[in-house]
Amino acid sequence: xxxxxxxxSRNDAFCEKTSTSIWQETPSTTNPxxxxxxxxxxxxxxxxxxxxxxxxxxxxxxxxxxxxPEQHQLFEHLLTSLIHPGPRHNACRAAMNAAVSxxxxxxxxxxxxxxxxxxxxxxxxxxxxMKYLQNNQQVTPRMGAQALTQAAKILVAQTDEGDIIxxxxxxxxxxxxxNYTQKIADNVFNHCSPGPHLRWAHAMLDGIDEExxxxxxxxxxxxxxxxxxxxxxxxxxxxxxxxxxxxxAAQAAEKSNSPITEMPFxxxxxxxxx
Amino acid sequence: xxxxxxDPCWKHWDQHRNKITSNKGGWKIGDAVYNHGYSMxxxxxxxxxxxxxxxxxxxxxxxxxxxxxxxxNCFSCLSWPDSRxxxxxxxxxxxxxxxxxxxxxxxxxxxxxxxxxxxGVITPCLKFIQxxxxxxxxxxxxxxxxxxxxxxxxxxxxxxxxxxxGDERVTAMYRLSxxxxxxxxxHESLALEISEYLTIQEGESINFGGYMAAFLADQGxxxxxxxxxxxxxxxxxxxxxxxxAADNTAGSYLPxxxxxxxxTGVAPRDLPSx
Numbered sequence: 001x002x003x004x005x006x007x008x009s010r011n012d013a014f015c016e017k018t019s020t021s022i023w024q025e026t027p028s029t030t031n032p033x034x035x036x037x038x039x040x041x042x043x044x045x046x047x048x049x050x051x052x053x054x055x056x057x058x059x060x061x062x063x064x065x066x067x068x069p070e071q072h073q074l075f076e077h078l079l080t081s082l083i084h085p086g087p088r089h090n091a092c093r094a095a096m097n098a099a100v101s102x103x104x105x106x107x108x109x110x111x112x113x114x115x116x117x118x119x120x121x122x123x124x125x126x127x128x129x130m131k132y133l134q135n136n137q138q139v140t141p142r143m144g145a146q147a148l149t150q151a152a153k154i155l156v157a158q159t160d161e162g163d164i165i166x167x168x169x170x171x172x173x174x175x176x177x178x179n180y181t182q183k184i185a186d187n188v189f190n191h192c193s194p195g196p197h198l199r200w201a202h203a204m205l206d207g208i209d210e211e212x213x214x215x216x217x218x219x220x221x222x223x224x225x226x227x228x229x230x231x232x233x234x235x236x237x238x239x240x241x242x243x244x245x246x247x248x249a250a251q252a253a254e255k256s257n258s259p260i261t262e263m264p265f266x267x268x269x270x271x272x273x274x
Numbered sequence: 275x276x277x278x279x280x281d282p283c284w285k286h287w288d289q290h291r292n293k294i295t296s297n298k299g300g301w302k303i304g305d306a307v308y309n310h311g312y313s314m315x316x317x318x319x320x321x322x323x324x325x326x327x328x329x330x331x332x333x334x335x336x337x338x339x340x341x342x343x344x345x346x347n348c349f350s351c352l353s354w355p356d357s358r359x360x361x362x363x364x365x366x367x368x369x370x371x372x373x374x375x376x377x378x379x380x381x382x383x384x385x386x387x388x389x390x391x392x393x394g395v396i397t398p399c400l401k402f403i404q405x406x407x408x409x410x411x412x413x414x415x416x417x418x419x420x421x422x423x424x425x426x427x428x429x430x431x432x433x434x435x436x437x438x439x440g441d442e443r444v445t446a447m448y449r450l451s452x453x454x455x456x457x458x459x460x461h462e463s464l465a466l467e468i469s470e471y472l473t474i475q476e477g478e479s480i481n482f483g484g485y486m487a488a489f490l491a492d493q494g495x496x497x498x499x500x501x502x503x504x505x506x507x508x509x510x511x512x513x514x515x516x517x518x519a520a521d522n523t524a525g526s527y528l529p530x531x532x533x534x535x536x537x538t539g540v541a542p543r544d545l546p547s548x
Contacts, residue, residue: 008304009304087535088534098388100360101360102394103360107385111364114368114380117374122371162524174529265437271356
C-alpha cells in the first residue's frame, strides 16, 4: 500500500504579472490604483467614446484595429441581426422563467447565456460552424455541397426525429428550411460586402439537393460573417453571446414585475411520469 | 487596519498585493491539503461526509454526522426531478439546446436564487423567525407577530408557497429531526406554533424554507453562513432535468410554435426616416 505519495512541485515558470495588449491603464500620479488614462489598442478611451460607435470599439477590442467601412457595415448588420434570438429560443424562455420566479436580477443574464451556450441552436454551434467553414475553405463549394448532401442522406436514413444537421450551422430548422435566417442572409448579401466564407457557404448551399431542405442555420450565417470579419471560432462564439444578450435581457425585464402565473406551468394531466 | 497620517490612502490594498492570507487552509505541496487545520488526506477523507466537509469549509465548524445527515436530506427535499419547477426547467431548456452540463447546471442553480423558492428565501426566512422569537420573548402574541408583518403588506417568509398549499417536506423532515435525536428548539417550536395558527386562521402553513431556517437557527446557524451552505440546494433536481432533456432529441423539450407566444405590442409600423 502506498502510504505517502512522493509529491514535488513542478516549479513551473509562472509569469509574475498578467500581460495584455488590449487595454492600457496609466496610473494617476496621486494614487497608483486609480487610472489617469485608458487606451484600447493604443487609442485613447475617451476619444473612442466621443468619436466612434459601440460596434467599432467592440471590433477594435477583439481585432486590434478599427474596422474598415465595409467591415463596420457587416459587423453592424450582424450584431443587429443577432440582437434577439426570438422569444421562443430556450435562452429567452429561461430568462423569462427566471424573471417570473423572482430570481435575483444579477443572475438573469448569466444563467440565460449559459442556456445560450448550447451546441444546437446556441453559441457553440457558431464555434463549430466556424471550424467547419475554416476546414473547408480549400474545398470547392460544389465538393462541399456533395459532402454535405452525402452526410445529410446518411443522417436522414439513421434519424427518426429532430433536425438534420450534416455540418454545424447548416441543416434543417424544425424539419425544414430556416426561412427567416435565409432572409437575414439575403439581407447581408444585399447590403454588405460578403467575404470568402459567406460566398463559399452561399455557393455550397446552392449546390445542395433541394429535397433535403437544408439551409443556413443562424449559427452558420453568424459564423461565416464572423470569419469574414477576421474573428476566430473562439472569439466568434464570444461575440455571438454578446450579440444575443440584449434581446434575452429585454425579455426578462418585460417579465420582471409579472406574477409567477405569467409563464406556463404545465398542467398535471400533461405531465406524464412513465 | 492600523494606519497613521503618513500612510498612503491605498496602504490596505498594498498589504494584500501579491499575497493571499487564508484562514481556510490550502495546499502545501509535498506536505498536505489543509481544511481549517485538518489534514484532508489524513483526518478527513474516508472519515467525514461531503456535507460535513461542506459545512467545515464554509464555516470552519465541523458538524456531527447527524447534522450532516439532516442537511443532506434537506438538499434532497429540494431536488425534485420535475422539469416544471423553474430552476429545473431552465436546466431542461439548456439540455434541449445541448448545452454542456456545467453551464446548464450552473444556470439552474443561479435561477434558484429567487425570492419565491430556493436559497434566495433563506435570508428572509431566518430574519423572520429570529425576529419573531425576539419579539415573542418581549411579550408579543402570535397574532401581533403575524399582524406586524402582514399589516405592512409583507408576506410571511417561510409560510405558504407557490402552486400548492401545505408542504409534505416539512412532515418528512420533522420526522427525520426526531429520528436523528434532535429535540425541538425554540425557533422550531415557534415556527410550528405560527404554522398551526395560520392553518386555523387562513388555511396556510409553514413551508419547507421556513422549517429549515427555524431548525437550523436552533442548531446555531445564521446568515451569511447558511445561505452559503445552501447555495447548491436544488442541484440534484436540476441534474435530473438537464440529463433527461440532454438525452432527448435537441429541441424536443416543450417546443413552441410561433403562435404559442402571444404578441401584445404595438401594431406593425414603418420605420421613420433618419
